[in-house]
Amino acid sequence: MDFWDVLFVAARVVLAFVIPLVAVIFLVWGERKINADMTNRIGPNRAGPWGILQTVADGLKLFFKEQVTPRKVEFLLYAAAPILALIPAFMTFLVIPWGEGFTWEIGGKVREFAFVGADLNIGVLFFLAMSSVAVYAIVLAGWSSGSKYPLLGGIRGTAQAISYEAAMGLAIVAVILFASTTSTDGGTLSFVELVERQRGTWDEVVSLPGGLSWFENVLGLIPRWNILPQFIAFVIFMIAAVAETNRAPFDLVEAEQELVGGFHTEYSGFRFAMFFLAEYTNMFNMSAIAVVLFFGGWDGPTFDQWLPGIIVTFLPLFWFLLKTAAVLFVYIWIRATWPRLRYDQLMNLGWKRLIPAALVWLIASTVVVSVRQFGWPWA
């Protein structure tokens, strides 16, 4: 552990903080633009070219606005809630790998710079822990505001988060189970390792009987991402992810027509900005995790024969961000086109559709994995 090692770790952590922050700036702008296009409006177009600086302008405005504190709030928790919203949001991205990393000879040693904040061996569990802690911000904000609408929003938020976390966890378990068969090392819960196991193409793992061997050429063109074998898990994960981040059509926590602003009704100025930032960071995190679990993370064409080294090094980061942007587009698309669910519909979907579907899919995955590992029981 010398100076350079410390510097590398510090750089990784700072990058893991800055990437979601910058991504959110573009995400908020992109959401407003795409929403505007889908509803036949123009959207922000004043601040900077195509209005791209709109988010920065909004952020600055909120920063300088007065923070109104209503008389009936429980001040300690009222002030703590926005902070509690931001911490899990930024902690989550810490375990998500965003590139392959590179080696660099400096300070007399060849050092490795991994493109991940921290490669935890329990990365997936860490993510689940953070997403389950994130609900505290909503609950506490709702309760401490000392007002009716925020309290209703907070209670809805609790029930919703508990319901959809279970489905999300079950969908992820199916993916982890499948990933444990793709390597001789057994199972893993590290996001970095999960990405590594999705590299390459399908013909490396699938061996077909003689008559069908021509099909292996086709398989040789398809990347070995989990999306193909685990498509149902992906659908369940995505629905649960939209619900977890309280986005439309699951935004009952802040349903404008019913609850004014929901849990953040009594918040203004920078405290509101923190909630806003946390929500969009969570969206970015969820998309990044969908990419890591199902779309091979930073895996993509490398072009290492044609492009100079520096571009080859950063190309995985580009693929990762491109895929994440694609998933985020789906997020925004869903928001722009689907009406909000009623509360009982939300609960029905969560408990009576998603969780049973996830359980059945998990059992089916288990059967397939066991047969591949141990053979048919009667054979």
Added chain:
Amino acid sequence: MIELILFIIVAAVAIFGALTVVFARNPVYGAMGLMMTLFSLAVFYVVHLAHLVAAVQVIVYAGAVMTLFLFVIMMIGVDRDEDNTEKLPMQRQFVGALGLVIVLVAGIAAVGGRFDWVRPAASTVEANGTVQEVGKLLFTEWILPFEATSLLLIIAAAGAIALAYFGPRRRDREDA
């Protein structure tokens, strides 16, 4: 050294949280204090390389159990003017005396340098709390207790549903 500093900080937080649970007038602050203690325990587990236990601690206790506590507190509503008159006959004095005895015993042990009563575990196997190791143990050596526990939880859940749905007051609820 780092471990000691970390321990002192986190232990202080854990004790502060525990005291909050007992002394906070408002149950929501009490719940937050309990959550603080649970988080500190998770940090201790990480320090002892029990990563899985730490993650499960946060997911289950901080994530699910405490959220439900908060949910219940908020649903029932926080009544700040609680009745604080003493209703217990002797318990307070008894607990006080017991605490004094424990402090005395601990003090004698500390003064007498007899802390070697408390020894590290006899096995010399290095602690290994990785998911793989815990999983192997759970599904081989401890499979029966593990499954029995899951059965117990199912029975508890089914029992709760049965009590809520088929209790004697069912008619009242439907009328309401």
